[in-house]
Amino acid sequence: MADCLFPRMALIGIGLLGSSIALAARQHGVVEHIAIHTRSADTLARAQDLGLGDSYHQDIIACVREADLVIVCTPVGVCEAIAKSIADHLKDGAIVTDVGSVKGSIVKQMAPYLPEHVHFIPGHPIAGTENSGPDAGFAELFIGRWCILTPADSVDRDAVSRLQAFWEILGSNVELMDANHHDQVLAITSHLPHLIAYNIVGTASDLEMVRNSEVIKYSAGGFRDFTRLAASDPTMWRDVFLHNKEAALEMLGRFTEDLTALQRAIRWGDGDALFELFSRTRSIRRSIIDAGQEIEAPDFGRHINEAEGEAQKSQTRL
Amino acid sequence: MADCLFPRMALIGIGLLGSSIALAARQHGVVEHIAIHTRSADTLARAQDLGLGDSYHQDIIACVREADLVIVCTPVGVCEAIAKSIADHLKDGAIVTDVGSVKGSIVKQMAPYLPEHVHFIPGHPIAGTENSGPDAGFAELFIGRWCILTPADSVDRDAVSRLQAFWEILGSNVELMDANHHDQVLAITSHLPHLIAYNIVGTASDLEMVRNSEVIKYSAGGFRDFTRLAASDPTMWRDVFLHNKEAALEMLGRFTEDLTALQRAIRWGDGDALFELFSRTRSIRRSIIDAGQEIEAPDFGRHINEAEGEAQKSQTRL
Numbered sequence: 143m144a145d146c147l148f149p150r151m152a153l154i155g156i157g158l159l160g161s162s163i164a165l166a167a168r169q170h171g172v173v174e175h176i177a178i179h180t181r182s183a184d185t186l187a188r189a190q191d192l193g194l195g196d197s198y199h200q201d202i203i204a205c206v207r208e209a210d211l212v213i214v215c216t217p218v219g220v221c222e223a224i225a226k227s228i229a230d231h232l233k234d235g236a237i238v239t240d241v242g243s244v245k246g247s248i249v250k251q252m253a254p255y256l257p258e259h260v261h262f263i264p265g266h267p268i269a270g271t272e273n274s275g276p277d278a279g280f281a282e283l284f285i286g287r288w289c290i291l292t293p294a295d296s297v298d299r300d301a302v303s304r305l306q307a308f309w310e311i312l313g314s315n316v317e318l319m320d321a322n323h324h325d326q327v328l329a330i331t332s333h334l335p336h337l338i339a340y341n342i343v344g345t346a347s348d349l350e351m352v353r354n355s356e357v358i359k360y361s362a363g364g365f366r367d368f369t370r371l372a373a374s375d376p377t378m379w380r381d382v383f384l385h386n387k388e389a390a391l392e393m394l395g396r397f398t399e400d401l402t403a404l405q406r407a408i409r410w411g412d413g414d415a416l417f418e419l420f421s422r423t424r425s426i427r428r429s430i431i432d433a434g435q436e437i438e439a440p441d442f443g444r445h446i447n448e449a450e451g452e453a454q455k456s457q458t459r460l
Numbered sequence: 461m462a463d464c465l466f467p468r469m470a471l472i473g474i475g476l477l478g479s480s481i482a483l484a485a486r487q488h489g490v491v492e493h494i495a496i497h498t499r500s501a502d503t504l505a506r507a508q509d510l511g512l513g514d515s516y517h518q519d520i521i522a523c524v525r526e527a528d529l530v531i532v533c534t535p536v537g538v539c540e541a542i543a544k545s546i547a548d549h550l551k552d553g554a555i556v557t558d559v560g561s562v563k564g565s566i567v568k569q570m571a572p573y574l575p576e577h578v579h580f581i582p583g584h585p586i587a588g589t590e591n592s593g594p595d596a597g598f599a600e601l602f603i604g605r606w607c608i609l610t611p612a613d614s615v616d617r618d619a620v621s622r623l624q625a626f627w628e629i630l631g632s633n634v635e636l637m638d639a640n641h642h643d644q645v646l647a648i649t650s651h652l653p654h655l656i657a658y659n660i661v662g663t664a665s666d667l668e669m670v671r672n673s674e675v676i677k678y679s680a681g682g683f684r685d686f687t688r689l690a691a692s693d694p695t696m697w698r699d700v701f702l703h704n705k706e707a708a709l710e711m712l713g714r715f716t717e718d719l720t721a722l723q724r725a726i727r728w729g730d731g732d733a734l735f736e737l738f739s740r741t742r743s744i745r746r747s748i749i750d751a752g753q754e755i756e757a758p759d760f761g762r763h764i765n766e767a768e769g770e771a772q773k774s775q776t777r778l
Contacts, residue, residue: 243681268678268680268681269680270681271758271759272745272758272759273758278758287680288677288678288680290678317677326669326670327670327674327675327678328678328681330663330664330667330670330675330683331664331670331674331675331678331679331681331682331683332678332681332682332683333682334660334663335660335681335682335683335685335686336682337719337722338656338660338686338719339682339685339741340722340737340738340741341715341718341719341722341737342652342653342656342715343741343744344718344737344740344741345648345652345711345714345715345718346648346649346744347740347741347744348714348718349648349714351644352644352645352648352649354744354747356645356649357645357648357649357744358744358747358748358751358753359606359635359751359753360586360606360608360645360646360649360650361649361748361753361754362586362587362605362606362753362754363561363586363588363646363649363650363653364649364650364651364653364654364657364689365648365649365650365653366745366748366753366754367653367657367685367686367688367689368653368656368685369741369744369745369748369754370685370745370759370760371682371685372738372741372742372744372745373741373742373744373745373746374738376735376738376739376742377735379734379738380731380734380735380738381731383726383734384726384729384731384734387726387727387729390726391723391726391727393663394719394723394726396663396666396667397659397660397663398716398719398720398723400659400662400663400666401655401656401659401712401716402716404655404658404659405709405712405716408701408702408705408708408709408712409705409709411702411705413698413699413702416697416698416701416702417694417695417698419658419659419662420658420690420692420694420697420698421694422662422665423657423658423661423662423665423687423690423691424690424691424694426661426664426665426672426675426676426687426690426691427590427684427687427688427690427691428691429672429676430676430679430684430687433676433677435676435677435679435680435684436679436680436684436687436762437762440589440590440591440596441589441590441688442688442760442761442762443760443761443762444754444755444760444761444762
């Protein structure tokens with residue numbers, strides 16, 4: 143059990159990220175009181191049923207008042223409205239942070255409204271699953287994952303250190319970065335992959351020459367991998383693309399150029415060009431496994447679970 | 461233990477698929493003798509060290525002679541050469557099949573050379589991992605997966621039934637299909653996903669504004685999912701695109717059209733269009749899970765393994 147870093151933590155939004163933070167912060171004892179606000183009365187009631195917090199607030203002001211740490215865990219698109227409504231009710235010296243997948247826009251949306259007497263430190267834990275809502279959270283979500291913080295140069299270093307300590311106790315590695323660089327890095331490591339996944343699943347479901355049932359039956363050929371990202375929260379991802387437009391379009395442009403070259407190689411039967419690309423991409427996975435960001439087992443360890451589940455059926459059949 | 465269906469099975473090629481077939485066929489007792497041929501002396505020696513077969517042949521003719529079932533487990537591009545070399549040495553009534561990811565081209569490459577007295581039944585088990593070589597095989601690979609057979613109408617139905625029984629005993633569900641339809645179905649469920657995965661990993665590794673080390677560190681944001689398919693065997697996949705060119709280009713054309721529309725929606729800030737697509741793709745994953753082709757656990761069950769591995773490190777740190 144770590145020392146209490148923040149007597150009162152306010153969570154604005156209680157989806158996958160908010161609920162995971164609540165569970166992890168409680169488990170490690172880094173906060174004493176968890177105050178939860180979310181707009182939906184149903185979601186707030188569900189959070190209460192799950193026992194995620196100590197107090198539950200439909201009123202956002204009541205939630206953040208007296209909080210030492212305020213974490214905004216909503217889709218990126220509502221952060222300006224949140225900053226406006228909480229600005230006049232924040233405690234002296236409070237840290238205000240968030241978990242949004244975009245950082246430049248968060249700064250633009252929130253910084254103009256937040257008072258001088260709070261420490262505004264935008265944040266982004268690179269962690270998640272395809273599930274959403276307060277039931278999706280689990281305390282281990284942040285273990286071994288990176289959390290990027292993008293404080294302005296003027297922000298109090300002691301406040302940054304305390305927020306860094308918070309994420310480290312939850313299991314994360316913390317990195318400080320410029321907000322705009324964050325948005326470029328995430329455009330390639332997260333935003334473009336989601337866009338591509340959504341797109342291919344859309345293309346497959348629109349086909350007329352191949353039935354949807356066939357796409358589903360034979361999805362183990364590779365397609366099913368993409369359906370995980372394409373099952374992510376639609377509101378969250380709409381907001382990411384509306385709020386990181388420039389970097390997303392830049393990465394998409396590069397992807398499309400490369401894909402056009404690959405298309406040409408297929409059309410002209412250029413086996414050497416195909417082989418060259420298909421060979422050099424192999425080592426990147428190895429690097430990701432070595433960096434502790436992917437498991438070693440083949441097929442994401444998935445076939446082990448599948449085989450266990452199916453082995454019984456198979457034995458029954460024989 | 462099932463009855464022996466084929467006294468002698470010849471495997472041409474002993475990579476992930478060949479070795480998995482050897483292990484599964486042995487486990488279930490559906491063959492008595494497993495004869496293995498591969499071109500590389502090193503790979504053949506490795507197969508022997510692993511005890512995958514009963515006899516090992518550098519001479520392909522010695523391997524297939526007297527075989528009741530011949531399974532070609534090589535990249536698609538060498539199947540014509542294999543058909544030519546084995547044609548005059550096949551046993552009367554033998555079944556000749558393969559495991560290639562393309563079927564139209566296999567028919568064109570092999571059918572003209574195979575004699576009337578054998579049953580030629582092209583096949584494709586929709587199963588695999590990103591690993592390759594004889595060490596990558598495991599007996600459970602086919603459990604719960606589909607295996608597609610594409611025999612011509614003229615092929616003996618009893619032979620088809622026997623090959624179907626073979627795959628069912630290995631744990632697969634078998635479907636009969638026209639070879640050209642197979643190539644369209646697999647173009648969307650397998651070939652396009654691999655192409656897209658190879659492409660995005662290539663785009664990411666060529667960036668200059670974002671360092672490769674950053675791509676690796678922050679890959680848990682989504683990118684790492686693609687690196688699995690992009691770590692697949694380069695020779696196999698080169699041959700797939702050279703031999704299923706028309707269907708792959710067709711699906712790629714549709715994908716690119718859809719992606720261009722999505723790009724326009726991002727540029728013009730059309731949140732409704734983004735939300736609509738991101739919502740309707742969600743249900744497909746549910747259908748794949750319900751069809752038994754994907755595991756239920758979030759994140760491919762991956763975070764469970766990760767958390768277990770990392771929990772200890774985390775406890776040590778605190």
